[in-house]
Amino acid sequence: MKHINENGRSMVEMLGVLAIIGVLSVGGIAGYSKAMNKYKINKTTDQVSMLVANIRTLFSSQGNYDGLDNSAAVKFGVVPEDMYEAGSSGGLSMHNAFNGAVTIEASPARAGQADEAFIIEYAGLTSEACVTVATGDWGSGQGSGLIAITAGADENAEAGELSSVGTALDTIYTSGSTGTAAIAIPGDATYPTPMTITNAVAACNGDGSTNVVAWKYY
Numbered sequence: 001m002k003h004i005n006e007n008g009r010s011m012v013e014m015l016g017v018l019a020i021i022g023v024l025s026v027g028g029i030a031g032y033s034k035a036m037n038k039y040k041i042n043k044t045t046d047q048v049s050m051l052v053a054n055i056r057t058l059f060s061s062q063g064n065y066d067g068l069d070n071s072a073a074v075k076f077g078v079v080p081e082d083m084y085e086a087g088s089s090g091g092l093s094m095h096n097a098f099n100g101a102v103t104i105e106a107s108p109a110r111a112g113q114a115d116e117a118f119i120i121e122y123a124g125l126t127s128e129a130c131v132t133v134a135t136g137d138w139g140s141g142q143g144s145g146l147i148a149i150t151a152g153a154d155e156n157a158e159a160g161e162l163s164s165v166g167t168a169l170d171t172i173y174t175s176g177s178t179g180t181a182a183i184a185i186p187g188d189a190t191y192p193t194p195m196t197i198t199n200a201v202a203a204c205n206g207d208g209s210t211n212v213v214a215w216k217y218y
Contacts, residue, residue: 037126037128037129039097040097040098040129041097041128041129041132041133043097044096044097044098044122044125044129044133045133045136047080047083047096047097048120048122048133048138048215050080051073051078051079051104051120052120052145052215052217054077054078055068055073055078055104055118055120055217056145056217058076058078063116064106064114064115064116065106065107065115065116065117065118066106066114066115067106068104068105068106068115068118069104069105069106069160070084070092070094070102070103070104070105070159070160071092073104074092074094079094079104083095083096083102092159092160093159094159094160095124095159096122096123096124096125098124098125098126098129098209099124100122100123100124100125100157100209101121101123101124101157101158101159101160102120102121102122102123102159103119103120103121103123103157103158103159103160103161103162103163103166104118104119104120104121105118105119105121105162105166106118106119107119107169107170107216108170108173109147109173109218110173111171111173116218117147117216117217117218118216118217119162119166119169119170119214119215119216120214120215120217121157121162121163121165121166121212121213121214121215122212122213122214123154123157123158123163123210123211123212124157124209124210124211124212125204125209125211125212125213126208126209126211127204127205127206127211129211130151130200130203130204130206130211130212130213131151131197131200131201131204133151133213134149134151134182134184134195134200134203134204134213135194135195135196135197135200136194137193137194138193138194138215139186139193139217140186140192140193140194144186145217145218146186146193146215146216146217147169147172147173147185147186147216147217147218148169148172148183148184148185148186148215148216149183149184149193149195149213149214149215149216150165150166150168150169150172150182150183150184150203150213150214151165151182151183151195151200151203151204151211151212151213151214152164152165152182152203152204152206152211152212153165153203153204153205153206153207153210153211153212154206154210154212155206155207155210157210157212162214163212163214165182165212165213165214166212166214168183168214169214169215169216172185172216182195182199182200182202182203183195184196184199
């Protein structure tokens with residue numbers, strides 16, 4: 001009987017150990033997931049800042065961004081190698097840290113004028129990433145070059161083609177507002193930069209990782 005009791009205690013102890021291991025594993029996975037998401041958000045911030053600086057420097061002597069798109073950005077070396085790959089049809093597929101589409105495109109800075117500005121769009125973001133990135137201080141003053149930043153959801157965003165979120169920036173100039181809560185414009189009384197958390201949360205409501213953030217700079 002004593003031997004049987006000892007076996008019983010060993011089984012209970014083993015189950016207890018397994019339970020502890022299970023709890024620790026779940027906690028470890030959750031911690032790893034949070035760490036990876038934070039890493040991807042930080043990488044996104046670094047990438048966009050670098051792209052803006054590189055593009056503005058490259059085209060500074062030209063006076064406008066005519067001809068700028070994904071292919072030109074890669075060709076001119078403003079995009080890190082880990083952000084793009086050649087497609088089966090010979091085209092380029094650009095992606096961000098969340099494996100979502102990246103689109104770079106020239107855009108008018110003022111109505112009726114040439115492409116004196118450009119748009120960078122990051123799609124496929126999680127809600128947390130969308131809110132964090134959208135509410136960052138990308139330029140509160142005119143000297144930063146930021147014309148506007150917008151955020152929203154579009155599950156059909158593809159690299160090389162602006163989504164509905166990014167397309168809205170084509171008609172955003174140096175002042176004014178579209179009346180859309182998912183936008184922030186330096187100096188705008190209604191939707192100033194940085195974008196408010198309330199507006200960002202309401203905008204970044206895509207299912208899973210279908211959220212989009214787009215920036216327009218001159």
